Amino acid sequence: MSAPLPVAAPLRDPFTETLELTGARCALSCGLTAAGDWALAFPAPGRLKVQAVLQGVVWLVIEGVERPVRLGAGDIAVIAGDRRYILASDPAVPPVDVQPLIRARTGTFVHAGDEGQDTVTIGGHIDLNAAGRDLLLSAFPPLMHVGAATAEAPAACWLMDQTLREIQSGAPGAAFAAERLAQLLLVQVLRVFLTGADAGAYPAGWLRALADERIAPALRLMHGDPAHAWTLTELARAAAMSRTTFAQRFKETAGVPPLAYLRAWRIRLAQHALWQEDTSVSAIAASLGYRSESAFSNAFKRTTGLAPRRYREAVRAD
Known part of the structure; x- marks a missing residue:
């Protein structure tokens, strides 16, 4: 059999x-x-x-x-x-x-x-x-x-x-x-x-981006594997467009360039994990494709204004 x-x-x-x-x-x-x-x-x-x-x-x-x-x-x-x-x-x-x-x-x-x-x-x-x-x-x-x-x-x-x-x-x-x-x-x-x-x-924003069938394949790739180091070439290929056309269309609909969207999405995933889970900061960093905990912490603080551990304390105290 x-x-x-x-x-x-x-x-x-x-x-x-x-x-x-x-x-x-x-x-x-x-x-x-x-x-x-x-x-x-x-x-x-x-x-x-x-x-x-x-x-x-x-x-x-x-x-x-x-x-x-x-x-x-x-x-x-x-x-x-x-x-x-x-x-x-x-x-x-x-x-x-x-x-x-x-x-x-x-x-x-x-x-x-x-x-x-x-x-x-x-x-x-x-x-x-x-x-x-x-x-x-x-x-x-x-x-x-x-x-x-x-x-x-x-x-x-x-x-x-x-x-x-x-x-x-x-x-x-x-x-x-x-x-x-x-x-x-x-x-x-x-x-x-x-x-x-x-x-x-x-x-422009994530809802309008989801409504755009042309860039939806690229969004699915980024959401399906946010830890992957996606390139503009890979995302444009998934959307069946040239790099230039894809980058322009993505920014018009999502409001940000494709790779900026990916970085922001990783931070949102991290925010959710820090709030809802007890996973260590280093494990969260690795799961989202960051090469080190310090690289993740710096990126997280640039976006939220707080280091990951301080963010976890703040959201759980609310």
């Missing part, structure tokens, strides 16, 4: 891996019911904000965005963390501050306008760890609109609705289920970012 053929280990998925390193978590905050004429002003959330419309029509006005955006049932909006915004029945309605309504609520929902529920929305946010904020926040445009006709929108709206039901139910395991459902919601929303026709117009 012949021995089975060896099965090659799959290359690591850069999208999954980066989500894990950023500590990205999506959590629902509250819902909104409304009727008649109404408008609510929201402060800049300081993190990515998610709004889904389950029923009715909502107008979204975002600070710095020229035109209001109409959101219908099944639409989802992801709003950048540094932008104030307004939800309204009509952009012309003067807004009131939402904070007093949130503080006074007795349940999961706040209500605006007249009696009734012509409009129902659910709001949530995406939390990130310190190492991940610059990756996600810098990669997002002021607004990402996931239309109801998008392939991922029905699943995303169902996930938001189901998450809200879990929160309201108080059933055994509800908190655990709600957190997992919210994680799936985050994946659905980011997939729209990666596959949307507007991906090329988004800010």
